[in-house]
Amino acid sequence: MIDLVRAELVKLRTVRGPLVALALVPVVSVGVGALNGLSGRQALDSHSSMLRPDFTAQQAGFDGVQYGMLALIVFGVLAVSGDPLGPALLAVPGRARFHAAKLLAVVVAALPVVAFSVVVSDLVTQVALGPYGKSLGESGVPRALAGAVLFLTSMCVLAAGLTMMAKNALVPLAVLLPLVTVGSQLLTISESSRRVARLLPDRAGARLLAVRPEHGELGLALGGAVLALWVAAAVAGGLAVLRRRDV
Amino acid sequence: MIEVEGLCKRYGAVSAVDDLSFTARPGVVTGFLGPNGAGKSTTMRVMLGLASPDAGRALVGGRRYAELDRPLCQVGALLETAAPHRGRSGYAHLLWLARSQRIGARRVREVLELVGLADAGRRRVGGYSQGMRQRLGLAAALLGDPAIVILDEPSNGLDPEGIRWLRGLLRGLASEGRTVLVSSHLIGEVARTADRLVVVARGRLVADAETSAFTGDLEDEFLRLTGGVR
Numbered sequence: 001m002i003d004l005v006r007a008e009l010v011k012l013r014t015v016r017g018p019l020v021a022l023a024l025v026p027v028v029s030v031g032v033g034a035l036n037g038l039s040g041r042q043a044l045d046s047h048s049s050m051l052r053p054d055f056t057a058q059q060a061g062f063d064g065v066q067y068g069m070l071a072l073i074v075f076g077v078l079a080v081s082g083d084p085l086g087p088a089l090l091a092v093p094g095r096a097r098f099h100a101a102k103l104l105a106v107v108v109a110a111l112p113v114v115a116f117s118v119v120v121s122d123l124v125t126q127v128a129l130g131p132y133g134k135s136l137g138e139s140g141v142p143r144a145l146a147g148a149v150l151f152l153t154s155m156c157v158l159a160a161g162l163t164m165m166a167k168n169a170l171v172p173l174a175v176l177l178p179l180v181t182v183g184s185q186l187l188t189i190s191e192s193s194r195r196v197a198r199l200l201p202d203r204a205g206a207r208l209l210a211v212r213p214e215h216g217e218l219g220l221a222l223g224g225a226v227l228a229l230w231v232a233a234a235v236a237g238g239l240a241v242l243r244r245r246d247v
Numbered sequence: 248m249i250e251v252e253g254l255c256k257r258y259g260a261v262s263a264v265d266d267l268s269f270t271a272r273p274g275v276v277t278g279f280l281g282p283n284g285a286g287k288s289t290t291m292r293v294m295l296g297l298a299s300p301d302a303g304r305a306l307v308g309g310r311r312y313a314e315l316d317r318p319l320c321q322v323g324a325l326l327e328t329a330a331p332h333r334g335r336s337g338y339a340h341l342l343w344l345a346r347s348q349r350i351g352a353r354r355v356r357e358v359l360e361l362v363g364l365a366d367a368g369r370r371r372v373g374g375y376s377q378g379m380r381q382r383l384g385l386a387a388a389l390l391g392d393p394a395i396v397i398l399d400e401p402s403n404g405l406d407p408e409g410i411r412w413l414r415g416l417l418r419g420l421a422s423e424g425r426t427v428l429v430s431s432h433l434i435g436e437v438a439r440t441a442d443r444l445v446v447v448a449r450g451r452l453v454a455d456a457e458t459s460a461f462t463g464d465l466e467d468e469f470l471r472l473t474g475g476v477r
Contacts, residue, residue, distance in 0.1 A: 007347035014339035015332055086297065086329035087340070087387070091347040093296040093313040246298040247328055 001101060004092055008105030017078040022109065024071035026117040033064025033121035037128025044132050057134040058141050058211045061122035062148055066180075066206075068117050069152050072110060073176050076159030079106050080238075081169035085247045099164065099239045103157055110156045111149070118148045140211040147208030147220075151227065155180070158201060158231045164238030167245075201230040248273055249294065249395060249428055253303035256289050256450075263289040265450040266303070271428045271443075273394070276421045278441030278458070279430040282473050286450035287430040288327065291399050295324050307395050317348045323388035325398040330380070333373035337364055337383045340372065341390060348391055358386040363412075377404030385416070395426040402436055414440050434469040448473035 012018050040060055043051040080102065092098040119136070122145065126133035136145065155176075162172040180202040197203050198218050207223025218226065249271040256264040264286040271277035281287050292298040294305040296312035304311065307322050315321050331340040341355040359368045362382040372380065381404045388396055398417075402410050417440050421427045431437040437444070438458055446454040446469065453472045454461075461468050 003349050004347055007343045010339065010343035010346055011332075011335075014336065014343070015334045017334070082332065082334075084330065084332055086326065087331060087344065089297055090295060090324055090326075090329050091319055091344055093315065093318055247292070 004101035005104045008101050009109060011083055012079055012105060012109050015082055017082050018075050021071050021075035021078055022113055025068045025113050028071055029064045029068030029117035029121040030124050032067040033125040034128050036060060036063045037125035041128060041130050041132055057129050057132050058138050061125040062144060062209045064121035064125060065118050065148055065152060069155055069180060070177060072152055072156045073159045076106060076156040077163045077169050077172050080160045080163040089247055095242045096239060099242055103160055106156060106160050107153060110153055114152045115149050118145055144209050144211045151205040151208040154205060154227055154231050158234045161234030161238040165241050199226055201227055248308060248426055250306045254290060254293060254300050254305055255302040256293060256300050262450050267452055269445045269452060269455050271426050273426045274421055274424050275442040276417050276427045276429060276440050278437035278444045279428055280434060280437055280444055281447040283432055285447045287447060288399055291326060291397055294397060319344060319348045320391035321393050322395045323391060323393035325384040325388045325401055327399060331372050334371060336369050336371055338368035341386060344387055344390055350391060354390060358389050362386040378406055378409050381405055396420055398429045400430055434465050438465050446472050
């Protein structure tokens with residue numbers, strides 16, 4: 001299996017699409033993190049009412065990576081959609097083995113990039129906040145940092161699994177990108193839709209990077225479990241489609 | 248050895264392969280002939296585990312392709328549906344294939360040299376001519392030094408010099424004791440290379456004999472067998 005993962009890693013680094021998408025993850029995360037810190041500092045300096053009432057420096061450090069997550073989702077989609085199945089299945093005819101190797105390679109490639117982005121984005125936000133910045137060692141922050149790495153990597157695997165299910169790049173991108181940017185936020189307008197929205201993968205997963213529990217949201221463990229269910233369903237669905245597919 | 252036994256494959260109401268049986272033996276070049284749409288590519292895709300049969304089976308080296316460990320070291324294939332990613336270099340395409348089979352990078356350079364792509368290896372496949380793509384496909388097929396070689400229309404896109412080179416390559420592979428199955432819709436070309444001809448039309452076997460057994464005008468014979476008009 002290690003040989004197969006290594007082969008998948010060669011594939012990931014020898015075409016432009018996934019490589020560019022993955023490189024954008026730290027760029028966007030750290031860039032947005034810096035801007036977020038600067039604007040937060042200005043708002044605090046001027047006692048602006050524009051600042052959200054629940055603002056904390058600790059939580060603000062996680063805003064950047066949630067934008068970087070968009071690039072990470074694109075990476076997960078392209079890692080699957082940009083790999084022609086013909087040669088892949090000639091080399092690895094066992095479809096479950098191929099699927100597992102592909103997803104493992106996606107995780108191996110994404111994990112260090114995500115870990116770097118999460119930590120540096122938080123750090124840069126705190127620095128940009130200046131006197132209002134807090135240490136990364138503050139209570140709840142290290143756990144949220146680890147949770148953020150888990151959340152982002154899971155969303156990447158979810159994207160890869162969905163792409164295998166959809167057999168193209170368009171559908172998973174058209175579903176996931178709007179969902180994580182506006183979709184589940186819009187659903188919070190009414191109380192009943194809010195309850196449903198809590199179970200969507202991005203809302204449930206976002207519990208993992210919450211420094212403090214929020215009222216009306218799922219708890220940490222439940223949020224993580226709901227996210228894990230989504231990922232498992234996408235991976236299993238992708239395999240089911242792959243198994244039945246003629247190339 | 249390649250054994251096809253009672254193979255059937257349908258796509259909806261259309262029967263692409265219909266109760267097809269034949270054998271390709273080691274040490275000879277077996278030509279797999281038929282008009283476009285006769286079911287040649289479908290048969291090869293089933294042999295290689297890319298498509299599943301509705302009935303019957305196809306065995307390579309006595310086993311189903313999906314059961315092979317490091318399959319490229321046992322069976323090499325050139326197929327249109329297995330074309331490489333156009334954005335990757337020829338070298339990178341062969342490199343990931345090699346990694347997946349525990350083959351060293353040296354072998355990658357060897358096969359690039361063998362097919363005459365040593366200089367073009369670092370360029371992206373999208374910029375290759377059709378002939379170069381065909382050569383890269385052959386390099387991929389030969390990468391694992393396989394005992395069985397399955398090639399779908401390998402002469403497509405090759406210039407006259409390339410076709411002559413391919414003929415020598417195929418003869419050489421067979422003389423080393425390998426099983427070589429080559430499909431084509433061009434009777435003249437295959438007849439010059441193959442020791443044995445398997446002819447299919449509309450998914451069914453219409454002839455299976457030594458090339459020398461086809462007497463008279465091969466083209467007339469082919470068209471008669473496959474139901475074409477003279």
